[in-house]
Amino acid sequence: MKLHPISRIGILLIVAMAVVSSGSARPKSQASKDAAPSPAPASSSAMSRKAIGQPGAPITMEVFGDFQCPACRNFFEVTVKQVIDDYVVPGKVLLVHRDFPLEMHPYARQAARLANAAAELGQFEAIERALYDHQDAWSTKGNIEEVVATSFAPAQFKKFQSYEAAHINEINASIERDRMLGVQRNVNQTPTVFVTSKGKTEALPGGGVDYKLLKQYFDYLLRQ
C-alpha cells in the first residue's frame, strides 16, 4: 500500500506525539533522576560566607569557578560585575561562589584558600575582585599574597593570612566540599553556572555566559 506523502507525515507526527507523551508520563522517580541535582543543603552561614547579596533573593546564581582560570576572570569581569550591579545589589539575585580549582592550575587552591579565609572574615566580594582583577600578575609565579595585598589595608590582609593559617584544615575541607558538589553536578569546566529559581535548578551551558543573554534569562525568571 503506497501512502500519500502528507499521510506519511501525519502518521509520523502521531507517532512522535505518542513517544513525547509517554516520555512526559514517565514515573516521577525517573524524571527526578535525570534532573540536575538541587543545591546541596548548606547552612545559611556557610552559604553567606562565599555569597554576595540577600539570602532571600528570588534567584540564586551559583558559579563554580577557579581563581586562576582565565575564562573565569573574563566571566567575572564582563558578566558577573554587571550582574552584581543590576541584580545582586537590588536584591534580585544571590550570587554564590563555589570553589572548583582545576588540577591544571597550580595556584588555584592557594588562591581559593585565601579567598575562603577572607570570606570567613566577611570580605569575600573584595577578595574575589582583587584575585580576578590581578590574576595576570600572580598566575605565572604564584605570588598571590604579594599581589593581592596591595588591594587591602596591611592590617586587614594580615588578618586573612592569620585566619588561613589557623583554620587551614577547615578551609581545605570547605574547598573540597564545593569541588565534590561540582563533581556531583557533572561540572567539567570552569566557569559553570547554575541558576535556581522557585526551587528549580538549571545548569547553564558551561564556559561562561554573555551578560545580555543572562539578563534576558533573569528577566524572564523574574516575570514568572
Next chain:
Amino acid sequence: MATSAISAETSVRPAAWPRILLLVGRVALGLIFLVAAYTKLHFNGGWHFGDYHFFFGMAINSYNLLPLWGVELLARGLPWFEVALGALLIAGVGLRWTGIIASALLLVFISAMTRAYILKLEIMCGCFGNNEKLGPLTLVRDGSLLVLALAVTIGAFLIKKRE
C-alpha cells in the same frame, strides 16, 4: 516461452538494495535531526518549551559568530527547523531538496565548529544538548553526519534519474 519472458523482465528490473539503503539512510538522518531537536527542548530533567531559547542561545553565542538578534532568531527557530527537517526526511518527502538542506545545514555547523576549534574556544558544541563540550570527537561525529547527508542526497538524485 513464458519462463524466458519472466526471466527477461527480472533482469531489467532495478535492484532493490539502493532503495533500501536510501530508506535506511534517510530514516537514520531524520532520527538524528529529531534527537538533536529533542535535546534542545528537553534537558535538565524536563521540557523547556518556554525557555529553551535562552539556554541554546547561550551555546550559540559562545561561537562569537552572530549578533544578538541572530543568536535569538537561531536559538528560537533551529530546534523546530530540525523537527521539520527530521520529519520530512523520515517521510521521504522532497528527498532531493531536504537532503540538500540537511547537507548545507551540517556544512554550516561543521564550519562554525572547526573555526571555534582552531581558535581554541573552550565552548559547548550546542549540537545535542547544551552541555556537550566541543572537541575533535564532535567534529568527527558531525563530519560523519555530513557524509551520510550527502550520500542520501546523491542517492535520492540517482534514484530519481533512474526512474
